[in-house]
Amino acid sequence: MATNFIFQNTTKIYFGDNQLESLPQEVKKHGTNILITYGGGSIKKSGLLDKVKSLLENAGISVFEFGGIEPNPRHTSVNAGAKICKENKIDAVLAIGGGSVIDCTKAIAAATFYEGDAWDLVIHKAQITKALPIFTILTLSATGSEMDCGAVISNLDTNDKLGLVDPHLQPTASFLNPEITYTVSKFQTAAGSADIIAHVLDCYYFSRGHKLEMVDQVMEVVLKTVVKYAPVAIKDPTNYEARANLMWAASWALNDFLTVGIPQAPTCHCIEHELSAYYDITHGLGLAILMPCWLEYVLDDSTAADIKKFGVNVFGVDPKFSDMEGAKEALNRFRNFLYNELGLDSSLTALKIDKTNFEIMAKKACFGEVLHGYRDLTPKDVENIFEMCL
Numbered sequence: 001m002a003t004n005f006i007f008q009n010t011t012k013i014y015f016g017d018n019q020l021e022s023l024p025q026e027v028k029k030h031g032t033n034i035l036i037t038y039g040g041g042s043i044k045k046s047g048l049l050d051k052v053k054s055l056l057e058n059a060g061i062s063v064f065e066f067g068g069i070e071p072n073p074r075h076t077s078v079n080a081g082a083k084i085c086k087e088n089k090i091d092a093v094l095a096i097g098g099g100s101v102i103d104c105t106k107a108i109a110a111a112t113f114y115e116g117d118a119w120d121l122v123i124h125k126a127q128i129t130k131a132l133p134i135f136t137i138l139t140l141s142a143t144g145s146e147m148d149c150g151a152v153i154s155n156l157d158t159n160d161k162l163g164l165v166d167p168h169l170q171p172t173a174s175f176l177n178p179e180i181t182y183t184v185s186k187f188q189t190a191a192g193s194a195d196i197i198a199h200v201l202d203c204y205y206f207s208r209g210h211k212l213e214m215v216d217q218v219m220e221v222v223l224k225t226v227v228k229y230a231p232v233a234i235k236d237p238t239n240y241e242a243r244a245n246l247m248w249a250a251s252w253a254l255n256d257f258l259t260v261g262i263p264q265a266p267t268c269h270c271i272e273h274e275l276s277a278y279y280d281i282t283h284g285l286g287l288a289i290l291m292p293c294w295l296e297y298v299l300d301d302s303t304a305a306d307i308k309k310f311g312v313n314v315f316g317v318d319p320k321f322s323d324m325e326g327a328k329e330a331l332n333r334f335r336n337f338l339y340n341e342l343g344l345d346s347s348l349t350a351l352k353i354d355k356t357n358f359e360i361m362a363k364k365a366c367f368g369e370v371l372h373g374y375r376d377l378t379p380k381d382v383e384n385i386f387e388m389c390l
């Protein structure tokens with residue numbers, strides 16, 4: 001039986017084209033001064049920024065801008081964005097981008113009501129007491145940040161990349177137009193797809209808690225959706241059906257719906273955040289390299305049936321295999337999907353990452369002692385997994 005749980009997701013989703021027309025009325029419920037945030041310029045190139053600005057300005061909303069947010073967003077950007085909000089009496093924030101822009105913007109929304117360094121909020125030295133209303137226009141299907149209350153922020157001074165989860169960070173409304181993702185590169189489409197898979201596998205599918213059968217099957221449907229449509233979107237970037245399926249899969253892979261009392265223990269995410277923190281790599285790529293090695297590392301008689309089930313239900317592995325053979329075949333198919341079909345790199349060596357920092361990274365991933373999860377891992381285990389990824 002599943003343990004007790006509370007489910008509440010308050011983000012209003014506008015899905016599809018022509019939905020942006022409703023943005024001004026949503027914003028005006030909260031005020032008339034808005035800060036638009038964005039990343040390295042993809043939305044300038046596509047014309048989306050100008051379109052959104054004129055839509056808001058024509059409705060009498062004053063627009064302020066904060067661009068240049070980095071992939072793996074830095075706490076220094078959070079501080080800079082919060083300063084603009086404080087100085088201009090901003091009423092709401094609008095993130096236009098992928099997970100990095102949305103996460104940074106969520107932290108900006110909270111840091112606006114804090115006088116110290118925003119990093120204090122990330123490390124829980126100070127508590128979030130309030131946040132500005134958060135709106136998002138999603139441009140990349142991956143993280144689920146558009147519909148969850150998490151944000152992941154990096155501190156380059158300390159080589160830390162940490163997640164911040166707080167109900168105040170739940171977006172008020174998010175606009176999801178699959179057409180906006182037509183310009184996402186093949187690489188980012190592949191990495192984003194690996195991230196969606198990781199959210200389901202890493203956070204819920206391989207977990208120790210009891211699950212509801214219905215939710216277990218939804219997880220497999222989300223996984224199969226990505227397996228089917230990611231290669232289509234990579235070959236044919238303007239395929240609406242593929243982009244729409246990836247976008248909705250991303251939002252539902254990590255929005256609390258799959259939680260249902262499962263103790264969240266995202267092993268690969270904790271390990272990957274160390275890779276991003278030390279080497280500033282793309283989150284989804286790090287996960288794609290880690291996931292098969294992690295499963296291979298924990299594969300034994302006690303895990304074989306679960307891994308085989310993933311292979312049978314998601315990749316069509318023959319159920320007649322023994323548990324161990326089926327699990328091995330599942331890993332072969334998973335690797336083939338990630339590295340051949342999605343075209344992602346399969347090793348850390350390909351990213352020019354060597355053993356140098358593995359020991360310290362492994363310790364940090366385990367928060368010093370044990371990384372609890374599907375199988376508990378010690379720092380030595382994590383170091384071994386890193387080495388398998390070379």
Ligand code: NZQ
Pocket residue numbers: 038039040041042043069070071072073097098099100101103139140141142143144145148150151152180181182183184185188192195254269283284
């Ligand atoms: O910065 P711009 O110029 O916009 O370019 C971005 C960036 O270079 C580009 N891009 C985004 N939309 C585009 C586009 N290029 C062309 N056309 C478009 N429509 O893609 C690049 C990567 O963007 P980024 O936002 O970094 O990617 P993603 O959405 O994968 O976000 C990754 C971040 O989210 C965190 C990750 O750790 C990482 O920092 N995560 C957030 C989570 C959450 N809030 O719940 C959970 C995740 O597990 C994850 O940890």
Ligand code: ZN
Pocket residue numbers: 143195198199269283
């Ligand atoms: Zn992720």
